[in-house]
Amino acid sequence: MLILDRILGQASEPELAERLHQIGHVGGLELLQVSGDDVQRRRLRLTSDAGTDCAIRLARTQRLSDGAILLLDTERAIMVRTDQPQYLMVRAVDAAGALELGYFAGNMHWSVRFDTDVLAIQIKGEVQDYLDRLTPMIESGKVQVESPCVP
Amino acid sequence: MSVETLSVESRPASKVGAARVGIGGPVGSGKTRLLEQLIPRFIERGTKLAVITNDLTTHEDAERLQQSGLIDPEQVRAVETGACPHTAIREDPTLNIQTADELESLYPGLDLVLIESGGDNLASTFSLDLVDYWLFVIDVAGGDDIPRKQGPGVLHCDLLVVNKFDLAPYVGVDLERMRRESLQARGDRPVLFTNCATGQGVDDVVEAIGQAVLFDQS
Numbered sequence: 001m002l003i004l005d006r007i008l009g010q011a012s013e014p015e016l017a018e019r020l021h022q023i024g025h026v027g028g029l030e031l032l033q034v035s036g037d038d039v040q041r042r043r044l045r046l047t048s049d050a051g052t053d054c055a056i057r058l059a060r061t062q063r064l065s066d067g068a069i070l071l072l073d074t075e076r077a078i079m080v081r082t083d084q085p086q087y088l089m090v091r092a093v094d095a096a097g098a099l100e101l102g103y104f105a106g107n108m109h110w111s112v113r114f115d116t117d118v119l120a121i122q123i124k125g126e127v128q129d130y131l132d133r134l135t136p137m138i139e140s141g142k143v144q145v146e147s148p149c150v151p
Numbered sequence: 152m153s154v155e156t157l158s159v160e161s162r163p164a165s166k167v168g169a170a171r172v173g174i175g176g177p178v179g180s181g182k183t184r185l186l187e188q189l190i191p192r193f194i195e196r197g198t199k200l201a202v203i204t205n206d207l208t209t210h211e212d213a214e215r216l217q218q219s220g221l222i223d224p225e226q227v228r229a230v231e232t233g234a235c236p237h238t239a240i241r242e243d244p245t246l247n248i249q250t251a252d253e254l255e256s257l258y259p260g261l262d263l264v265l266i267e268s269g270g271d272n273l274a275s276t277f278s279l280d281l282v283d284y285w286l287f288v289i290d291v292a293g294g295d296d297i298p299r300k301q302g303p304g305v306l307h308c309d310l311l312v313v314n315k316f317d318l319a320p321y322v323g324v325d326l327e328r329m330r331r332e333s334l335q336a337r338g339d340r341p342v343l344f345t346n347c348a349t350g351q352g353v354d355d356v357v358e359a360i361g362q363a364v365l366f367d368q369s
């Protein structure tokens with residue numbers, strides 16, 4: 001187990017980019033895929049693409065993000081990769097549908113973004129779970145679902 | 152010298168705090184009883200811990216723990232949640248975060264802060280801003296169909312604890328089926344069965360928390 005307890009910087013910083021490039025050439029760049037939910041955590045245990053068992057333990061003031069560098073030495077680096085959060089875009093056909101959709105999404109405690117007449121519902125887990133819950137509203141024609149996307 | 156000109160290795164590190172672990176679940180499922188079983192086990196293994204309880208308008212759970220003799224009463228704090236207990240652990244966890252910060256500054260060597268939510272329904276979940284890892288406690292007396300009801304708490308928690316397994320024969324619950332369906336509903340993420348009246352199964356809960364956020368060598 002490798003304890004990683006600070007974010008050293010971002011891959012996009014010029015000084016780091018150069019070093020990461022060199023480390024990449026000698027095959028020392030390890031990627032740590034962090035899911036959309038896990039990226040909020042200050043502590044988690046994950047295996048890198050090279051098979052390293054990583055234990056992340058960050059200060060409350062730090063936060064993981066795509067490109068965060070957690071380890072950097074002359075021949076090896078560990079970099080975080082995250083997926084963009086996916087959203088289910090649900091369009092209300094009229095004001096009545098919008099009221100009902102808003103009320104329902106609030107009751108479900110879903111994380112949402114407002115985008116004019118479209119409610120963007122952040123997908124945590126399976127998109128089917130969200131579709132199942134919305135079925136009555138979809139079938140009655142009050143809302144229309146567009147495919148999941150990154151807005 | 153600005154951060155940009157410091158070499159990466161010499162950038163200042165911020166202090167890493169204690170792990171924060173949430174314990175949620177319906178009223179009466181055994182959250183406080185689980186705490187009473189966890190506390191001596193963590194103390195025994197050398198984990199320095201503090202506890203926060205969330206209650207509607209009383210401090211009953213906090214007082215029960217403070218009087219238990221299991222832990223220094225100063226290391227138990229109550230957060231009063233008012234009407235909706237889930238608000239204090241999810242939508243606006245500020246009070247809980249402040250209380251945890253306070254405990255950490257008073258007790259700099261803390262390894263772990265356990266946070267019991269005020270009892271709520273199957274929909275309650277924890278904000279990952281507040282906790283690093285969270286348990287959801289249900290009990291077998293609630294019926295073996297609970298895992299199939301797909302409540303967000305049951306589905307999304309890091310560890311599902313099915314408590315009061317000793318009561319299974321009295322309430323006609325098939326434990327094996329409950330285990331199978333819990334795992335199925337949770338995509339094989341961990342489920343543990345406990346009897347917090349006696350402590351059976353609680354060692355596995357300690358082990359799971361240790362592995363996930365205290366990073367025990369295994």
Ligand SMILES: Nc1nc2c(ncn2[C@@H]2O[C@H](COP(=O)(O)OP(=O)(O)O)[C@@H](O)[C@H]2O)c(=O)[nH]1
Binds near residue numbers: 178180183184316349
């Ligand atoms: N038989 C049995 N009773 C339990 C168990 N765990 C808790 N209890 C009892 O259930 C009641 C509610 O427990 P408590 O911890 O206060 O629940 P909370 O509301 O979730 O904090 C108490 O009377 C406990 O003694 C268990 O595993 N078996």
Ligand SMILES: [Mg+2]
Binds near residue numbers: 182183184212267
């Ligand atoms: Mg309680």
